[in-house]
Amino acid sequence: MNSWSLKLADRTMTTQLPAFVMGIVNVTPDSFWKESRGGTAAALELVAQGADILDIGGESSRPGADYVSAEEEIKRILPVIREIRRHTTCPISVDTRKAQVLKAALDEGADMLNDISALEDDDSIADCAAAAGIPVILMHKRGIPAIMQNNTMYQNVFTDVDNYLQQRVEYALLHGISGDRIILDPGIGFGKDLAANCTLIKNCGRLCGGNYPVLMALSRKTCIGQITGRAVSDRLTGTVTADIISVLNGAAMIRVHDVAAAVDSLKILKALE
Numbered sequence: 001m002n003s004w005s006l007k008l009a010d011r012t013m014t015t016q017l018p019a020f021v022m023g024i025v026n027v028t029p030d031s032f033w034k035e036s037r038g039g040t041a042a043a044l045e046l047v048a049q050g051a052d053i054l055d056i057g058g059e060s061s062r063p064g065a066d067y068v069s070a071e072e073e074i075k076r077i078l079p080v081i082r083e084i085r086r087h088t089t090c091p092i093s094v095d096t097r098k099a100q101v102l103k104a105a106l107d108e109g110a111d112m113l114n115d116i117s118a119l120e121d122d123d124s125i126a127d128c129a130a131a132a133g134i135p136v137i138l139m140h141k142r143g144i145p146a147i148m149q150n151n152t153m154y155q156n157v158f159t160d161v162d163n164y165l166q167q168r169v170e171y172a173l174l175h176g177i178s179g180d181r182i183i184l185d186p187g188i189g190f191g192k193d194l195a196a197n198c199t200l201i202k203n204c205g206r207l208c209g210g211n212y213p214v215l216m217a218l219s220r221k222t223c224i225g226q227i228t229g230r231a232v233s234d235r236l237t238g239t240v241t242a243d244i245i246s247v248l249n250g251a252a253m254i255r256v257h258d259v260a261a262a263v264d265s266l267k268i269l270k271a272l273e
Contacts, residue, residue: 004213004252007180008091008111009133015052017266018273020253022093023051024219027076028060040083047090050263053112055255056081056105057095061116061190070100077101078108085109093137099125106132116141116190118168119175130176137183137215138168142191157196158203161186166208183253184208185215189222197223201242205250213252218242220257240265 005014013020023046027039043054058076059068073096081092085108093112094105099122102113111134118138119126129136140161142151154160165184172182184207186200204214218224224238225231240261243254247269256262 006135006183006213007178008135013052013091016270017263018269019247019251019266020052021050021259021262021266022053022055022215022253022255023047023049023259024255024257025054025056025080026060027056027058027080039080040087043080043084044087046259047088049259051090051259053091053093053253054084055093055095055114056084056110057114058101059096061095070098073098073101074104078104081105081108081110097121097125099128102128106134111135113137114185115139116187118165119171120168126172126175126177133178133181135181135183136172136177137185138165138172139185140164140187140190152191152193152196154192154196157192157199158206161200162207169208169212179212182212183215184212185217188216188218194223194226197221201246202249204246210250214250215253215255216243216246216251217255218246219255236261244269 004020005012006020025043025046046054056077058073077094084092091111092109093114094102094110095114096102097115097117102125113129113134114137115125116139118140169182173179186204186207188197188200201216204216207214219239220232220235224235224242228235228238230238236258239256239258243256243262244265247254247266254262
């Protein structure tokens with residue numbers, strides 16, 4: 001199994017586990033899993049549970065969600081990032097599509113960009129990320145969250161997602177983002193039905209020829225509920241199972257609400273690999 005390292009602007013982070021664990025902190029009133037909503041206390045609890053990275057977001061991207069302004073995002077996330085930095089050096093990823101938000105977050109000590117639009121929604125965000133020398137997560141989605149589940153048909157979902165991400169990698173490289181700071185996310189649940197999600201989970205490590213680390217964000221999502229028949233609050237076991245399968249299939253990072261469970265499962269995987 002692969003061992004993983006990730007270059008930040010000022011240091012290189014490594015993990016002794018089979019994948020990095022990214023803990024989700026949604027500074028929003030409407031994220032689909034209410035337990036992920038919170039601020040500094042929630043973030044520091046995830047660090048205590050073993051999160052390698054914190055992903056701080058001020059704009060929900062759940063199916064049906066509406067976008068918010070850059071000003072509102074900044075108002076939500078900056079106090080949290082500022083306070084987190086008073087307590088820990090744990091790398092902080094900012095989940096945004098907007099250069100204005102990214103710049104403000106970087107000024108407060110953020111270390112990474114997680115862009116669900118793969119640098120498409122703001123013409124200046126790629127240059128901002130390149131200048132800062134930070135890692136960038138490029139995600140595939142179709143349409144905007146408010147309507148993305150209205151179109152889930154693909155000729156070949158793996159080929160379509162793979163081609164899109166390769167194009168976005170080329171765009172990122174053209175704008176000066178280093179290849180060793182690019183991470184791919186196939187966008188589970190973003191304009192995809194259950195069959196498409198399953199295909200991407202099983203083949204995640206093959207994206208872009210396996211040349212870039214892949215993040216899988218499966219935590220408590222609809223596809224887990226479709227398979228298990230369980231409500232969001234009861235999807236932890238399904239999530240952990242799907243995450244481990246994605247890591248076995250090549251994922252380098254898992255983005256989760258339940259960090260302690262993710263870390264424990266990866267420890268078991270490492271011991272038994």
